[in-house]
Structures are given as structure tokens and as C-alpha cells.
Amino acid sequence: MPTITVWNEYIHEKENDRAAELYPDGIHAHIADVLAEAGHDTHTATLQEPDHGLTEDVLEDTDVLYWWGHIAHDEVDDAVADRVARHVREGMGLIVLHSGHHAKPFRQLLGMDADLTWREAEERERLHVIDPGHPIASGLPESFVVPEAEMYGEPFTVPEPDRLVFVSWFEGGEVFRSGCCYRRGKGRIFYFRPGHETYPVYHQDEIQTVLRNAAEWAAPVEGSPYPTAPRNVPDPAEDIDGYDR
Amino acid sequence: MPTITVWNEYIHEKENDRAAELYPDGIHAHIADVLAEAGHDTHTATLQEPDHGLTEDVLEDTDVLYWWGHIAHDEVDDAVADRVARHVREGMGLIVLHSGHHAKPFRQLLGMDADLTWREAEERERLHVIDPGHPIASGLPESFVVPEAEMYGEPFTVPEPDRLVFVSWFEGGEVFRSGCCYRRGKGRIFYFRPGHETYPVYHQDEIQTVLRNAAEWAAPVEGSPYPTAPRNVPDPAEDIDGYDR
Amino acid sequence: MPTITVWNEYIHEKENDRAAELYPDGIHAHIADVLAEAGHDTHTATLQEPDHGLTEDVLEDTDVLYWWGHIAHDEVDDAVADRVARHVREGMGLIVLHSGHHAKPFRQLLGMDADLTWREAEERERLHVIDPGHPIASGLPESFVVPEAEMYGEPFTVPEPDRLVFVSWFEGGEVFRSGCCYRRGKGRIFYFRPGHETYPVYHQDEIQTVLRNAAEWAAPVEGSPYPTAPRNVPDPAEDIDGYDR
Amino acid sequence: MPTITVWNEYIHEKENDRAAELYPDGIHAHIADVLAEAGHDTHTATLQEPDHGLTEDVLEDTDVLYWWGHIAHDEVDDAVADRVARHVREGMGLIVLHSGHHAKPFRQLLGMDADLTWREAEERERLHVIDPGHPIASGLPESFVVPEAEMYGEPFTVPEPDRLVFVSWFEGGEVFRSGCCYRRGKGRIFYFRPGHETYPVYHQDEIQTVLRNAAEWAAPVEGSPYPTAPRNVPDPAEDIDGYDR
Numbered sequence: 001m002p003t004i005t006v007w008n009e010y011i012h013e014k015e016n017d018r019a020a021e022l023y024p025d026g027i028h029a030h031i032a033d034v035l036a037e038a039g040h041d042t043h044t045a046t047l048q049e050p051d052h053g054l055t056e057d058v059l060e061d062t063d064v065l066y067w068w069g070h071i072a073h074d075e076v077d078d079a080v081a082d083r084v085a086r087h088v089r090e091g092m093g094l095i096v097l098h099s100g101h102h103a104k105p106f107r108q109l110l111g112m113d114a115d116l117t118w119r120e121a122e123e124r125e126r127l128h129v130i131d132p133g134h135p136i137a138s139g140l141p142e143s144f145v146v147p148e149a150e151m152y153g154e155p156f157t158v159p160e161p162d163r164l165v166f167v168s169w170f171e172g173g174e175v176f177r178s179g180c181c182y183r184r185g186k187g188r189i190f191y192f193r194p195g196h197e198t199y200p201v202y203h204q205d206e207i208q209t210v211l212r213n214a215a216e217w218a219a220p221v222e223g224s225p226y227p228t229a230p231r232n233v234p235d236p237a238e239d240i241d242g243y244d245r
Numbered sequence: 246m247p248t249i250t251v252w253n254e255y256i257h258e259k260e261n262d263r264a265a266e267l268y269p270d271g272i273h274a275h276i277a278d279v280l281a282e283a284g285h286d287t288h289t290a291t292l293q294e295p296d297h298g299l300t301e302d303v304l305e306d307t308d309v310l311y312w313w314g315h316i317a318h319d320e321v322d323d324a325v326a327d328r329v330a331r332h333v334r335e336g337m338g339l340i341v342l343h344s345g346h347h348a349k350p351f352r353q354l355l356g357m358d359a360d361l362t363w364r365e366a367e368e369r370e371r372l373h374v375i376d377p378g379h380p381i382a383s384g385l386p387e388s389f390v391v392p393e394a395e396m397y398g399e400p401f402t403v404p405e406p407d408r409l410v411f412v413s414w415f416e417g418g419e420v421f422r423s424g425c426c427y428r429r430g431k432g433r434i435f436y437f438r439p440g441h442e443t444y445p446v447y448h449q450d451e452i453q454t455v456l457r458n459a460a461e462w463a464a465p466v467e468g469s470p471y472p473t474a475p476r477n478v479p480d481p482a483e484d485i486d487g488y489d490r
Numbered sequence: 491m492p493t494i495t496v497w498n499e500y501i502h503e504k505e506n507d508r509a510a511e512l513y514p515d516g517i518h519a520h521i522a523d524v525l526a527e528a529g530h531d532t533h534t535a536t537l538q539e540p541d542h543g544l545t546e547d548v549l550e551d552t553d554v555l556y557w558w559g560h561i562a563h564d565e566v567d568d569a570v571a572d573r574v575a576r577h578v579r580e581g582m583g584l585i586v587l588h589s590g591h592h593a594k595p596f597r598q599l600l601g602m603d604a605d606l607t608w609r610e611a612e613e614r615e616r617l618h619v620i621d622p623g624h625p626i627a628s629g630l631p632e633s634f635v636v637p638e639a640e641m642y643g644e645p646f647t648v649p650e651p652d653r654l655v656f657v658s659w660f661e662g663g664e665v666f667r668s669g670c671c672y673r674r675g676k677g678r679i680f681y682f683r684p685g686h687e688t689y690p691v692y693h694q695d696e697i698q699t700v701l702r703n704a705a706e707w708a709a710p711v712e713g714s715p716y717p718t719a720p721r722n723v724p725d726p727a728e729d730i731d732g733y734d735r
Numbered sequence: 736m737p738t739i740t741v742w743n744e745y746i747h748e749k750e751n752d753r754a755a756e757l758y759p760d761g762i763h764a765h766i767a768d769v770l771a772e773a774g775h776d777t778h779t780a781t782l783q784e785p786d787h788g789l790t791e792d793v794l795e796d797t798d799v800l801y802w803w804g805h806i807a808h809d810e811v812d813d814a815v816a817d818r819v820a821r822h823v824r825e826g827m828g829l830i831v832l833h834s835g836h837h838a839k840p841f842r843q844l845l846g847m848d849a850d851l852t853w854r855e856a857e858e859r860e861r862l863h864v865i866d867p868g869h870p871i872a873s874g875l876p877e878s879f880v881v882p883e884a885e886m887y888g889e890p891f892t893v894p895e896p897d898r899l900v901f902v903s904w905f906e907g908g909e910v911f912r913s914g915c916c917y918r919r920g921k922g923r924i925f926y927f928r929p930g931h932e933t934y935p936v937y938h939q940d941e942i943q944t945v946l947r948n949a950a951e952w953a954a955p956v957e958g959s960p961y962p963t964a965p966r967n968v969p970d971p972a973e974d975i976d977g978y979d980r
Contacts, residue, residue, distance in 0.1 A: 111846040111919055132470060142470055143644075169664065169665045172971025173971055224383070225377060242857070334647070362720070375890065376890075377890050399877075399902070401865075412910045420910050473605070482662060490611075627959040675867075714874075
């Protein structure tokens, strides 16, 4: 099974009572527990650690990286963001959660700002499965409810996803592409919308099912050799008329 | 591991000496052997059997169906083609080989004619991996040679594939999208170009690697409930102003 | 500007008082008027005419075909459906409206059943533009309301669209991919959800804007030669070692 | 018709005799002439100008930007690359030529390195139209030859293109996705492979046809409002139970 690293900026849970109550050891620890129960080898890393806990060695040993950030995206070092993006291109999976839509490596890999509209009104969200044949939807019903959610609305300024798994309905009238799959190089990227820090979203069964499925889906595949640099190939496989190297 | 059925029109091998020499028990038996060696539970079916060997029961028990046909596409019963297409939509994988581009269920699922240009000149084909991160490319080099091939050339009149895994180079100057992935409903479809009956293509290591990888890739996923009919839902989940069923 | 043919099964407007009141000369005549006001050369055709009004000559002269059908899909002759699908592959645009999701040529071109859930509860629909850079969205706000709509809900069993332009929010809790773009061969296909016969949907400004934009978007492009049959090309452009035709 | 700016790093033509002979006033001036003859309002800009000639005002007035760069990608100021990428997201078209695959704004918009293999052997290239229904292919034959070309080979480490228009065959045995369409935000991006500075590629008819077609294809569309920042929307369009702002 894939080896998981769950990254968290880890600020709200130390400053906001409700977040602390829901996730006493941090969202990262909670999600790591959920995945560990499913049998994964899980690790965590946070903004406050050296290199934000995402050294070359850690990423080398990570099959799938989960990312939760919100108010401290700018504090993520550019070199670390570059490193994460490079590992994704070379095969590491990346699961971007909720407010992580503005995370540096996500924006960098998409080439877009990933802006959206939002509202905090404890409103009802209904996630509809758009792609019932997608492995990330395995074990889910046709739709399910998140009783209290922060709203995210379209337009979500991302590239058209390779596969769209979920679309959310919000009580206040909006919709959102809540489960978006991308590929960059050999790496798989899944953006999953739910997850505000002051709602018990990651305690919900269906959400945990998605988190588990995403690990399997985003795990690296062997594939064929992936070039990490341009390469001159002066010796052609076939004869070129008049060319003698 | 997925349960495989390999289907063959099974005509050339009984009428053409070279085909008989290469595939004495038929291409279907040969491919089934290749997949059985990889541990799959494999079965075969041919045009000549009742229902072409593709009864409801057989398809119900098939995870991935391989299809080889060439000169007898029209002899495939429409009802059987419809049945195959329906099973694909409901999750069965379909691997369409070489001249199977004109197979009834393939054309029906794509909504296109899948025409192309061709030439039999025993020319060299080079298959280049375009998508090194695709599981069907696992274990392959960046490119490999089929020493003697029937040429297929563009334009290949199919929908733009969801993922393009291979592009072929031909000695005579053509190119071809030789590995095309599609999804229809819950089912995965892979078109793989190589495979003329009078060349030992399916005896080649790299080709067998692709055949094996394709079985894993096309295997059904659980997903969420898939509707096989339209459905009236008069009872809304949310209140509708003024509506009282 | 593109030459338009608007096709309608033309049954409801002759049998249902509300439909007759909204569209006294039929939905086809109404939509043709809307497009004619924008300067298009418009024609109409209905189920009841010989060949349903869609002869080879008519289709040859049609740049974009609009299709409205609901309760009489099965009465459309297979040969006419085949003819429409062929013309789309060769470049004619096809705009499929509302209950036309079950139209024979649409299903045939997609290779899917295009099933969905539905409810008639005069509920509110909000169409959100998902792709603000799409020409079909030109002149629209970020979202707009259809005050009374028949609901269509996911899963909509179609292939993942090439571009998704609109997603609908429904009062009763559903979402739907209401504006889906496809290409088949040289032809462009746009499915547009709104349009029940007993609501004044096609009288609404934003809807008419979409209808007009769709004509421009779906108009044929010159492109390069499109093959309508397989073709043997025994004479290679490049020398093939040992091959002398 | 779209207003065009053709950008060039403009170094080879001042240092290499063959390049100077082919493009005495620079590749940018030559391409601008080709497009001006087609009726476009054309401008040029080069690396050596202040802001590389790509000020906010210039980009504001540019519908489609052509980009030719090779040995001086690193000398392009990050702020200018960011500015170009932003204008693309907001609707400006971007045509990236040949060695521009490594241009900063292109890589930034794709989120990928856009690496490839290459060889300078004056070999023959055959460009095959893969998508005969694409407007960029209008007026072209099924395939055409560039007699002397620098080879680019796969894997080309870019995201899977939205539409693949051309695939190249090379004498030495490689293939390449030579015409790749992307969308980022409201902007259209077309990568077109041919164009080495020491071959008369941009003097060739078919190549000039592509350059002209690309301008039309990449021109901005009106679309609907595009958000350039996240936005709080505390007032919902629909009532939210228990929420009173």
C-alpha cells in the first residue's frame, strides 16, 4: 500500500477553540490516523518543521502527499514548493484539500490561480458523484450531504480537470467542482473541496472513504522512463540521408 | 486478478498458412495463454460459437474482454454487439486489438467509424510511449520496434482519446495513435494497434507486456451506483417552494 | 453566418394547451425566429414530414442542426438518425436541446444512453457558467436563473464532455452538467439542458443568448480533408527497405 | 481581426550567418509580415527592449502573442513572464513556436518543464494532421513535409493537450506532438513545433497557413466575467436555514 505523508500548516488548531476541539492533534494527525486505520504507512509534516518537514528524503519516501493549508500559504518556502511540484511530476501523488486550492505547489502545477468565491454560513452541501466509474467514488452513494460547510463557488479558475468526480450543490445557490483529477508528468493530483477546520468534515464517513480511495488512486505507477531534462540524441535509430555524425 | 475473455473471429488461422503457423490454436488461444501465464483466469470465445460465445452469463463473469476481428465484422450479430457495449458501460473492460478498430461494439461505443489508412509492406514500426506515467506503459522502454508490421495511418477517425499512450512511427512515412484510452460509463476501453495475423507480433515481449498491463488497467472498479435507465425522482431532498407532491 | 435547420418532433404543441400557448407554431418555429432575428438563414423540419424533413439535400445545406424531441424518439427512422450522425462527423454542427438527450443521433454519436434523473416540480434552476472563456458563454453573467424548470439530475450517463460550459443547481437539491461540448469527426455537438415545453424557457433572454452563441460555435470549419472510408495506400511516401510494390 | 504582437529574443539572427540570411530583420519581423499580409494589425517586440517590449499597455492591446525564444529564456524577466501568463489567463492568445517550449510563460502556464529530445541533422519531417476538424488545420493537406528540420522527440513533458492537431514523423525514427492546444482561464495557447532559425521553415507555405490559422483560433472570445481574485459572497442568492447575515 502507498506510503502517505499528510502535511498541514497547523495553525488554526492551535489558535481556534473549535478547530482544537475537532482536531486536538491537528488535522494532519487526524487524517493520518484515518489512513493508518486503512493499513497505510503514514507520516505527518508541518509548516513549522525545518523545510516544512518536506525534505528531499521525506518526499523520496512518500507515495502520496496530502496537503492542508489555509492562512499561511505565503509562508511556504518557494524551494519547498518547487520540490513538491518536481516530485509530483516524477510520480508522487498529491491530494489537495479544501483551502489548499491556493497552495503554492498546486497553483504551480496547474499554472493557474485557482480562485473561487466563498461564504461561511454553516450551510448544507450535497456532493453528487458525476463519475460513478471512478475509483475515488468507490463505496459512495449517488450523493451525500455535508451538513455544515463553508461554501466554495464557481468559477473555479483551474484548467478543465482530466476527470471530474464530484460536483457540490450548496444551500445558498452555488455549485462547485469539488473533486477534480489532474495528471502532471507521472504524478496524479486530486483536489477535494470539503474540509473547513471548524466543521467536523473529516470525521464524516463518506469523506473518509474519499480520503482512503484517493490514496489508492494517486499512488505512483511504474510506467516507462520519465525524462527530467532535455536530451540531445545525435545518433538516430533510423538512417538519415546525408547525415553522418 | 481480473477474469479475462479473449474473443476472436478465428478465420485467418484456419485459412492462411502463415497465420496458422504463428497461431496454431488461434490468436485467441495464444493471447489467453500469455495472460494465463501472468496469473489471470482466462477464457476464450469465437465467432463460430452460439452467440459468438458471448452470452449474458459469459459477459457477466468477464472483467476484461479482448477483441480480435478483421474480415468478419459484419457477421457479428447486432444483439451481441449491443450486449458487449452494454456490459462495457456497466463496467467491463474492453481491449480492442489491431483490425478490431472496425468491430461493431468499438464503433458503437465511440460513435465513430474508426477509419484509417493502411498498407501491407512488412515495414518497420516504432512505438513511442507518449505517456510515461500510464500504467499500460509500465516496464516498457521509451520506444520499441515491431520489425514487420502492417501500417495504419492517420487520420484515425475516432474521438480524441482520454489518454494517448503510444504513437507509432512507420518506415513508409506515417504516424498513428496506437494506444488510445477511452471511458464509456463505468467501463474502460483500450485500443492497441499492433497485431497483424501474418506477423509474429503477439509473440513479442513488449507487446505481451502491453497486453498484460491492459488487463490490470481495464479491470472494473467498484465506483458508485451506475444508472442503467432514466429515473423519475418526484421526492426532492430539499424543499421546493410551493411543491407538495 | 451559418445556415440553420431547427428540427422538432412537434407533438406537444398540438396536444398540450400550455405548450400550444407558449409555442403556437411549435418550438421549432420559435427557435428559428430567435435565430433569424440574429441574422441567420433559418429553416425548420419536423417528424411528420417525409424523411422527417431531413433529406440528404437538407442536411447538405445545413451548417447547424438544432434538435428538440421528447416523446417520439422511437419514431425517428434509423436511416435518418444515421444520416444526421454522418453529417455531424463530416462537419455539421448539432445542438441538442433538453429532452433531446435521448435522441437517436445524439446517443449514436456519443455511444452512450444519456440517461439521467428527472422531476417536474416547477422548481428554480440556476445555471452557473463553469467555463467563462467559452464562446457559448459570451454575454452571460456568472450565473442566471430559470424560474420554473423541469429538473434533470446526475449521473448523466454521457462521455466526459470535451468542455463543460454550464452546471445547473436545482431547488430540490440536484446538480446537472447542463452545457456539454463534444466533437465527433469534424462536427461540433452542444447539449443544452433547459427547455421544457410547458415553461417559457425559450422566451428567456439568457437562453436565447446561448442558442445564438451555439450556432456560431458549432458552425463547420474548413479543416483538412476528412476521410469517410478506410483507404489502402500501397505507395509509401518514404522508401521501405525491401518493398517494391 | 486580432491584433498581433510577435516577440523574439532576436539573438541568432544577429550572430549566425545562415539565420541572418533567412531572416534579415529577425524572425519576428518575418512572421509579422506574414500575418500583416493576411490583414492583421501586427507589432513586434524583442528581448532587448525595456520590459522586453511587453509592457502592460502592449499586452493590453494584444489579442494574440507569438513567442520565439531559444538561447536566452533565462534572460526573460520573471515579472514580464508573470505578466504574459496573467494576460493569457484573462484572454490573450499565446502561440509558442519551436524552441519556445522552454519559454518561461509557457512552462508557467502548463506547470510543466516541457522537456524533449532533440537532434540537428537536417532531417526530413512529415507533419500529419491528426484533427482534420480543427480550424488550425484549415487549408492544409492530410500531411506535409518540412524538408530540413531539427528533430524534437517524445516524451514531451507537457500536460495532455486539450486537442492534438499535428503529429510529426522524423526521418531518424522519432515522433512528436507538434501542434498542441491548451486553454488556461480565458486564454488559448497553441504550441507549434516547426521553426529552427537556420532552416527556411517560416518561408514555407503550409507553415504560414498554420501561423495565420492560429491567430484566428487563439483570438480572445468575449465569454462571461472572469474572476481575477478570490471573492467573499456573504449574501446568498437562496435562503440558508438559520443564516442571517
